[in-house]
Amino acid sequence: MTAPLSRDSLQDLGESVFLPAEWQGAANTPLDADTAFNGFISTHVVFALEQLGLFAWFDEADRLDVPDYCWRRQLDESVFRHLVSAAEAFGYLEVRDDRVTPRPAWGELRRKIGFFTWGVGGYHDVFANAASIARGERAFGKDVLRDEGMVALGSAQADMALMRNLLDEQIAALDFAVIADLGSGISERVCRLVKSRPGARGLGLDISASATALAAGTVERHELADRVQPICADVLDVLFRGRRIEGADQVDVAMSFMFLHDLLVDPATRSDVIPALRKAFPRAHTFLLADTTVRPRGENDTLPVFSSGFELAHALMGVPVYTREEYENLFHEGGLHLRRTIPFGAPHTYLFVLEAQ
Ligand SMILES: C[S@@+](CC[C@H](N)C(=O)[O-])C[C@H]1O[C@@H](n2cnc3c(N)ncnc32)[C@H](O)[C@@H]1O
Incomplete structure (x- = not known):
C-alpha cells in the first residue's frame, strides 16, 4: 500500500514525536461479527442523523420533540422514529415517547x-x-466515483472539531499578507485564517467543481468576497503544465491539508512535487503541509477511527499513501527545512511546518 519514495537519505530527525494516546483507538480487534455488522449500520444511521440536522440541533438544545421536528423539516415521521430508535439501540440517544435526548x-x-x-x-x-474493483470489472474514476463535496465537507468538519486550534497556534506565529490553500475543499479553513488576520487575502484552489461551488457559499457566509478567491483548478496543472494562477507570486504562506498524497500519485513526478511547489509560490517563506499517514503496525490489538478507512479507500482508488518518515524525507530532498512535525488531531495525521531555504 505504501509507494516507495527514495529511502536513500531518510533523515534522522533525532527528535521523537509524541503520539496522542487516542491514536491507539478503542475498537478491540478482532472485531466480532456482531460489532462489525452493527458498525456498518450505525455509521449510516449517524450520517443520516447528521444530514437531518440532529448534531446542529443538540449543539443548541438538550431535547428534541419528534412531531415538531418532523413537521418543521417535512420529514417522514415514521422513518425518522426508526432512525432515532436505531440510534437509541446503539446507545447514542434516549427516546421517551415523543422526546429524544x-x-x-x-x-x-x-x-x-x-x-x-x-x-x-x-x-x-x-x-x-x-x-468489482479487485476483479478489475470496475475502476475508480471511471465506473466508480466518490462524492467530492461530501469528502470536502467531512474534512471541514474534522478540521473544526479536531485541528483548528493546532493550526491557529502555528499561524499566529507567522507573518503573511497572502495565503494559499491547495486542495482547499469548501475553503472554510482559508476563510477562517484570512478573517483572523486584518488585511490578509487568500486563494483556495480545488479541482472539484462541486467543492468550489460550496466554497463560493463559504466565502459569502464569511463576507470575504473581496479577500478570498476560490479557484477551480488542478494543482498538478499549476505545478507541471504551466497553468498560471493570478496572485500566486504574492503568496507568503502556502498550505495543503489532507491533499499532498493526491499530488504524489505519479511516480514519474513524485520527487519533483516539492521543488515545483516552491517554484509555483516563489515568495512563500513557509509551507504548512498536513496529511494522514500510514498507521504504524505494532503490537496493538485496538484500532482508532478513520485510519482503516483512509488506507483502504486510497488503495481502492489506486492512490498510494505514505509513512511519516517518507513524507519527512520527501521534504528534505525537495529542499524544505522541517521546522516541526505536529500530531494534527485525526489519527496518524501530522502537520509539517516547513521553511523554504
Ligand atoms: C480530503 S479533501 C481535503 C479538503 C481540505 N483541504 C480540508 O482539509 O478540509 C482533498 C481535496 O483535494 C481536492 N483535490 C484532489 N486532487 C486535486 C488536484 N489535483 N488539484 C486540486 N485539488 C485537488 C479534492 O477535490 C478535495 O477537495
Whole structure:
C-alpha cells in the first residue's frame, strides 16, 4: 500500500514525536461479527442523523420533540422514529415517547462526525464496489466515483472539531499578507485564517467543481468576497503544465491539508512535487503541509477511527499513501527545512511546518 519514495537519505530527525494516546483507538480487534455488522449500520444511521440536522440541533438544545421536528423539516415521521430508535439501540440517544435526548456517547460522535461524512457520504460507492474493483470489472474514476463535496465537507468538519486550534497556534506565529490553500475543499479553513488576520487575502484552489461551488457559499457566509478567491483548478496543472494562477507570486504562506498524497500519485513526478511547489509560490517563506499517514503496525490489538478507512479507500482508488518518515524525507530532498512535525488531531495525521531555504 505504501509507494516507495527514495529511502536513500531518510533523515534522522533525532527528535521523537509524541503520539496522542487516542491514536491507539478503542475498537478491540478482532472485531466480532456482531460489532462489525452493527458498525456498518450505525455509521449510516449517524450520517443520516447528521444530514437531518440532529448534531446542529443538540449543539443548541438538550431535547428534541419528534412531531415538531418532523413537521418543521417535512420529514417522514415514521422513518425518522426508526432512525432515532436505531440510534437509541446503539446507545447514542434516549427516546421517551415523543422526546429524544442525547446520551453521553453523542458527544464523542459529535467530535468525530467528519469521519462519518467522509466515509459514508464520500466513499460509500467506493467501499461498496471493492470486490468489482479487485476483479478489475470496475475502476475508480471511471465506473466508480466518490462524492467530492461530501469528502470536502467531512474534512471541514474534522478540521473544526479536531485541528483548528493546532493550526491557529502555528499561524499566529507567522507573518503573511497572502495565503494559499491547495486542495482547499469548501475553503472554510482559508476563510477562517484570512478573517483572523486584518488585511490578509487568500486563494483556495480545488479541482472539484462541486467543492468550489460550496466554497463560493463559504466565502459569502464569511463576507470575504473581496479577500478570498476560490479557484477551480488542478494543482498538478499549476505545478507541471504551466497553468498560471493570478496572485500566486504574492503568496507568503502556502498550505495543503489532507491533499499532498493526491499530488504524489505519479511516480514519474513524485520527487519533483516539492521543488515545483516552491517554484509555483516563489515568495512563500513557509509551507504548512498536513496529511494522514500510514498507521504504524505494532503490537496493538485496538484500532482508532478513520485510519482503516483512509488506507483502504486510497488503495481502492489506486492512490498510494505514505509513512511519516517518507513524507519527512520527501521534504528534505525537495529542499524544505522541517521546522516541526505536529500530531494534527485525526489519527496518524501530522502537520509539517516547513521553511523554504
Ligand atoms: C480530503 S479533501 C481535503 C479538503 C481540505 N483541504 C480540508 O482539509 O478540509 C482533498 C481535496 O483535494 C481536492 N483535490 C484532489 N486532487 C486535486 C488536484 N489535483 N488539484 C486540486 N485539488 C485537488 C479534492 O477535490 C478535495 O477537495
